[in-house]
Amino acid sequence: MKKKRAVFLMHPRDHQDLVERFWWTRFIPASISDPILPRLSGRVGFTVCEKADGYDNLEIYLIAVLLKGHQIVSTSSKELRTVRRRILEVVHFAQHNIKADVIGLGALTASVTNGGQWLVNQDGFFPNITHGDAxxxxxxxxxxxxxxxxxxxxxxxxxxxxxxxxxxxxxxxxxxxxxxxxxxxxxxxxxxxxxxxxxxxxxxxxxxxxxxxxxxxxxxxxxxxxxxxxxxxxxxxxxxxxxxxxxxxxxxxxxxxxxxxxxxxxAKIPGINIKFDMRTGKGATFACLAETILMTLENIKGHFVGEVDLQHMERLKSIGKKYGFSHxxxxxxxxxxxxxxxxx
Ligand SMILES: NC(=O)c1ccc[n+]([C@@H]2O[C@H](COP(=O)([O-])OP(=O)(O)OC[C@H]3O[C@@H](n4cnc5c(N)ncnc54)[C@H](OP(=O)(O)O)[C@@H]3O)[C@@H](O)[C@H]2O)c1
Structure with a gap:
């Protein structure tokens, strides 16, 4: 039986995050790597940091767009177009290659896509998308x-x-x-x-x-x-x-x-062991990733982008309790x- 698949998009916040994924970049100063990252595109523009399992029926893919925090928050409309195209490439990969059930937008990938609204307005079917902010x-x-x-x-x-x-x-x-x-x-x-x-x-x-x-x-x-x-x-x-x-x-x-x-x-997410070090401390992870996981586990359909839907928030809160999730x-x-x- 196909396992349920959650994909979580993120990006290196800084050089330390890049080193966490590619150890050899510790020998490359940021002044050299920084100008290269915005030039990447297609499959080399992102990396799968981990495929983790949860319970018996869940796969979680952590995928990072290779742009640092200060490069994601663009200053010109040309830069914004490039950043969005890079994020869309990951969404397509998650949709077609991974066959994701839910895609979560981590770190600043939600902010630069207008809370995810821009993504769901693109042509083509997308799996359920959430910014995880609820x-x-x-x-x-x-x-x-x-x-x-x-x-x-x-x-x-x-x-x-x-x-x-x-x-x-x-x-x-x-x-x-x-x-x-x-x-x-x-x-x-x-x-x-x-x-x-x-x-x-x-x-x-x-x-x-x-x-x-x-x-x-x-x-x-x-x-x-x-x-x-x-x-x-x-x-x-x-x-x-x-x-x-x-x-x-x-x-x-x-x-x-x-x-x-x-x-x-x-959030504490018992039963799920994520090894990739996102600097969240042992046994804890980002609540937006936890939302992506909860939606996948419970087959919640729909896009949760833009303003937080407080009803969706209450629903996730009670589902979270069922799985033992908490602060x-x-x-x-x-x-x-x-x-x-x-x-x-
Ligand atoms: N820990 C977690 O699990 C978790 C989960 C989800 C999100 N997050 C993080 O939470 C943050 C907010 O997420 P969001 O989805 O709510 O983002 P958002 O909708 O894009 O909101 C960010 C807000 O920050 C404001 N801002 C930017 N620079 C500022 C500054 N220098 N001074 C004051 N305000 C400033 C922006 O206002 P302007 O219009 O003025 O730019 C915008 O209103 C992000 O950093 C995101 O990565 C963390």
Missing amino acids: YATSISVEGIDKVVSLSGLSNPVIAIVGAYGIIGTAVCKILSTKYPLIMMGRNKAKLSRVHESLNGKAMVTTDINKIKEADIVVTATSHPQALMRSEYLKHGAIVYDISQPENVSKALLKERPDVLKIDGSL AEFTQFGDKISREQLSR
Whole structure:
């Protein structure tokens, strides 16, 4: 019997990720490899990093488009066309060669395809496509609620950076009913649109310095590098970093040992052993990959692109429970976080 097949698209976030897949690139400086990657195309433009098995009936393919984070977020329309063509080549491979049931869009492959909308508008039949942001939202909210309870912070102010992105919007909708929010984004009109759709209280700002009032900062941006700076963060701030590539650097934590960074939106997926090191720590993986797996296991049909469908999110949440999926243990760059570190 054909096993169910999930394909998860990703890309090297940085040179370290490239080395994880091709060990010999450690001898090639980024200044040499970087100009080569955008010139690749077709089958050499992507790589299958792992084929993993889950339970008795599931195959998971991790496929990386060979473009780094800063190359995926393009600055011109010509670059954007190239990046999208490269992603479409992987989708075709997943459709025709792997015969995928579900394709998940990891890291920034969703952001640069307009949350996956651009892909599903292309000609030809595609397997079910998801950006994975519904389960990523659900796991993030579970994680943030747990941070609040374990930190001992009472009525904390929470800032969402990237507030009108797909995850940002969904997280704001849910958290605004429980906590005072600061919604930060670069476009005032887009911020206002999300703000008007909320049931709870929130203030909006285009000035990132305003997040200094927050006890907890949630990052959900498509900025391809570390965005957080020391001067943006309150003393003792906890940053729940959903973004991939991450928005907090190790250098920032060295400068600010009072700040705690939590690797955000990571799920425990018992029964599935993924060996390829995505820097998620042992036993944990990205919630968007977990969504791709859950949809495949449960034969969920349809494209889940664009704005998060909160009903789909609730459905995944309960299916996730059935398989024993939940928020992963809190880690900071893969190292376990103790209760004392969380306590405020
Ligand atoms: N951990 C996980 O399992 C998981 C799962 C899914 C996604 N993710 C990650 O979560 C992040 C968000 O995903 P998404 O699908 O919600 O992306 P998205 O819809 O593309 O939203 C990203 C938002 O970031 C904003 N942004 C970019 N640069 C910014 C900056 N310098 N300052 C403030 N805002 C900025 C963008 O606004 P503009 O319009 O102003 O550019 C956009 O609204 C991505 O990094 C993705 O890789 C992680």
